[in-house]
Amino acid sequence: MSDRDANPGTALDCAPDCDRQACTGPEGARGAAATPGAAPPPVHRIPAHLRYFSRFVLVPLMALATGTFGCASLVCGLWDRSGRQQHLVARAWAATMLRIALSPVRLVGAEKLKQHPVAVYASNHLSYMDTPALFAKLPFQFRILAKQQLWKIPFVGWYLNRSGQVPVDSRSSRSAIAGLLRGVAALKAGMPLVLFPEGARSPDGHMQTAHSGCAFMALRAGVPLIPLALIGTYELLPIHVYSLRPRPLMIVVGDPIPTDGLTTRDADALTARLYDEIARMYYRYSDLMPAPADGRLHETHAPDANAANAPNVTRGA
Numbered sequence: 001m002s003d004r005d006a007n008p009g010t011a012l013d014c015a016p017d018c019d020r021q022a023c024t025g026p027e028g029a030r031g032a033a034a035t036p037g038a039a040p041p042p043v044h045r046i047p048a049h050l051r052y053f054s055r056f057v058l059v060p061l062m063a064l065a066t067g068t069f070g071c072a073s074l075v076c077g078l079w080d081r082s083g084r085q086q087h088l089v090a091r092a093w094a095a096t097m098l099r100i101a102l103s104p105v106r107l108v109g110a111e112k113l114k115q116h117p118v119a120v121y122a123s124n125h126l127s128y129m130d131t132p133a134l135f136a137k138l139p140f141q142f143r144i145l146a147k148q149q150l151w152k153i154p155f156v157g158w159y160l161n162r163s164g165q166v167p168v169d170s171r172s173s174r175s176a177i178a179g180l181l182r183g184v185a186a187l188k189a190g191m192p193l194v195l196f197p198e199g200a201r202s203p204d205g206h207m208q209t210a211h212s213g214c215a216f217m218a219l220r221a222g223v224p225l226i227p228l229a230l231i232g233t234y235e236l237l238p239i240h241v242y243s244l245r246p247r248p249l250m251i252v253v254g255d256p257i258p259t260d261g262l263t264t265r266d267a268d269a270l271t272a273r274l275y276d277e278i279a280r281m282y283y284r285y286s287d288l289m290p291a292p293a294d295g296r297l298h299e300t301h302a303p304d305a306n307a308a309n310a311p312n313v314t315r316g317a
Contacts, residue, residue: 042204046243054243061100069093070155077162086163087141094135101129102246103236107137108285109253112226116256118192119226120218124207124278125196126234129249133233134194137251142192145183166193180217187221197274205234206291207279212271219264225274227254229281252281 046054069089076085098105121142123134148169151157160167166186168179183193198208218225231250254277262270283290 042238044238044241046241046245050245051243058100058244059242062097065093065096065100067155069096070159073159074155074162077158080162083143083162083164084141086159090135090159090163094132097129097132098136098249101132101236101244103129103232103244103249105133105137105249105251107251107253110139112253112255113139116224116226118187118190118221119224119256120187120214120221121192121194121226121228122197122214122274122278123194123228123230123251124202124282125198125200126202126205126230127237127239128201129233129237130196130201130230133230133249133251134228138194140192142194143183143186144194145179148179180213181220183217184220187217187223193217197271201239202234203239204291205238205286205288207275207282210271210275212267215267215270215274216264219259219262219267219270222259224256224258225270226256227274227277227281228252229254229278229285231282231285235287250285252285254278254281 069092073086073089073093076089080086121138123130143165145166145168146160148167151160151167159165166179166182168182169175170179187193193214195214197210197212197214199211200208202208215225229252231252232247233249235245236247236249237244257270257273257277259270279290
């Protein structure tokens, strides 16, 4: 979360698949992806047979699966107040999406997921296929933070509402703070969170600017941060490309980063440590070499604890 002028709520970490402009205010996120004169996104040349296979086979099957499992989740939501059954439906949907995409996922470091029952899991964000990969392979129920506009989308919004996911409205600092504090409440109630600190999909497969919202929530709730690195989803389905290139995927789980003895004033340093760990794992397993501008972190100011608790925060982004 980038908090210019110590203003909590000017930006926030997004869950699948958030639009950066909606979550960082009118100026957008700073960083290499928004730097004037930066290299244009790479051109992806998809073979004709993959384009037609995706258009007439894979995409229709994915749409059918999403509608079918969305309806099943809505039915479960009539009685499932814990969200457990709906999460199982979401995992089944995710596994089906990966099977349709012909892209198996390998989980590296799965034993580290058992060390802390409640934590903030933070992953790099490369593709729309990040979400199915995480839902399919993380073996526990969790919640996501997503922009409130997603609640208006049929099936997607219905699932988000019924399953207890956390909406965040960044149009004002007060509502943004309320969303982050709802995430803190979920953590304190024993529910892990899964977030994308970068806030938007990578345009070129490289790590982007990270925001400190996930660190802020972990610090407020007193739970560790656990870094995750997604490998291969960018090559499977890059941003603004609508043809899939099937391939094996990987999720690498890093060592938990403790928050004991830290305060929200340490959110920036904690975010830098988190970013470095995700980047280290990502570039170790990815085919990409680290970008020259690697280490693209915001100059952030973490929300002041008292400001986050103030009932009348009116500063805008």
